[in-house]
Structures are given as C-alpha cells and as structure tokens.
Amino acid sequence: MTEPTTLExxxxxxxxxxxxxxxxxxxxxxxxxxxxxxxxxxxxxxxSVENAFGIQLSDAEMSGLSDVGALVDVVDAKRG
Known part of the structure; x- marks a missing residue:
C-alpha cells in the first residue's frame, strides 16, 4: 500500500x-x-494542518493561500 499524498x-x-x-x-x-x-x-x-504535519506556518503563509494546491505546496516544502 502506498503512502497517502499530501492532498489526501x-x-x-x-x-x-x-x-x-x-x-x-x-x-x-x-x-x-x-x-x-x-x-x-x-x-x-x-x-490542524500544522499539528498533523509537524510544521509551523507563518501568519503570511496562513493568510496568503490562494487555494488548496498552495497549501499542499507549502506543506510539502516545509516537510522537505
């Protein structure tokens, strides 16, 4: 079984x-x-996203997200 994607x-x-x-x-x-x-x-x-992925989002990141894809990209970048 594969790992769920960040979007999932x-x-x-x-x-x-x-x-x-x-x-x-x-x-x-x-x-x-x-x-x-x-x-x-x-x-x-x-x-909830921060807690689930063990990351910290800045206020600018939280408020500047244009869509779910932008959130997924930020999460992926922070997870490395």
Missing amino acids: QVQEIFRDVLADPDLTLTRETVADQVDGWDSLAHVSLMF
Whole structure:
C-alpha cells in the first residue's frame, strides 16, 4: 500500500474539522467552494494542518493561500 499524498492527508483534515466526511478537495479548491470554510474555520484548519504535519506556518503563509494546491505546496516544502 502506498503512502497517502499530501492532498489526501489535507483532505482528511478538512473533512474532520469541517465535519463533512464526503468533502472532496482538488488543488484548485478555494474557500468559497467549501461549505463552512469561513475565516474562523480557516484558523482551525491551519492549526490542524500544522499539528498533523509537524510544521509551523507563518501568519503570511496562513493568510496568503490562494487555494488548496498552495497549501499542499507549502506543506510539502516545509516537510522537505
């Protein structure tokens, strides 16, 4: 069995935080396309991503993400 991709792992985090087990994300998904992904949920999502991947996101990184793909790229870069 292969390791889940970062996108798959991020998707699981979003499903958990947003309480939507059927949520499907793509790299192009933006907040406006996801029910419940508002500014408050964004903070919870980012902290959950940090905890899950053992990374630290700067305020600029947290607020400057244009889509899920940008988040995946930042996570991958920080994980090395």
